[in-house]
Amino acid sequence: MVRVRLDTEAGPIMVALDMRRAPKTSANFLAYVDDGRFDGTVFYRAARSKADPKRGFIQGGIRQDANRILPPFKLETTTQTGIRHLDATISMARGDSPDSAGGNFVISVGPTPQIDARPGYPGYAAFGHVTAGMEVVKRILALPSGGGMDAMKGQMILRPIVIRRAVRLDGQPKPTSYPRVWKLFERR
Numbered sequence: 001m002v003r004v005r006l007d008t009e010a011g012p013i014m015v016a017l018d019m020r021r022a023p024k025t026s027a028n029f030l031a032y033v034d035d036g037r038f039d040g041t042v043f044y045r046a047a048r049s050k051a052d053p054k055r056g057f058i059q060g061g062i063r064q065d066a067n068r069i070l071p072p073f074k075l076e077t078t079t080q081t082g083i084r085h086l087d088a089t090i091s092m093a094r095g096d097s098p099d100s101a102g103g104n105f106v107i108s109v110g111p112t113p114q115i116d117a118r119p120g121y122p123g124y125a126a127f128g129h130v131t132a133g134m135e136v137v138k139r140i141l142a143l144p145s146g147g148g149m150d151a152m153k154g155q156m157i158l159r160p161i162v163i164r165r166a167v168r169l170d171g172q173p174k175p176t177s178y179p180r181v182w183k184l185f186e187r188r
Helices: 023-035 134-141 182-186
Strands: 002-007 013-015 041-048 056-061 089-092 102-108 125-132 157-166
Touching: 002 023, 013 023, 013 134, 023 125, 041 134, 056 134, 089 134, 102 134, 125 134, 125 182
Parallel strands: none
Antiparallel strands: 002 013, 002 157, 013 125, 041 056, 041 157, 056 102, 089 102, 089 125
């Protein structure tokens, strides 16, 4: 396990990445952390369960910022890793293609088995869990939301929560050699 702290404006969230069972997905997340690609991004989505609004997931990361994105990688399904979407699971978000995960992630509040792999559905890549800060995650999930389209209709956080910094707590950072284009546009 490698621990990462997400310093958000709502408080810190600590996650432990399962490098053994989900090595590619964990390495992708760490590349974003080590490059500083999550610094200054936001938690922008609160997907609450209709049956129980205190359950669901929050989503954060780079959104569609092409200046921060790293190359996609092969999906590690929950059937391959054995990591299920339980309470406090961190998982990579993706687009329509199974191998389209990049710089966006979700944290579940309560079990979210509907995003586990099953016959005919590849699911999402769970790769770790929250070890501290679930009260922060729950506060973000409860924030007012609206807007959005299609699957995200009504789920966009009206005042997104800034991820000030993402920090690796175990091992040595291994920054990528990819350009950090977004830095050109930061205020000094």
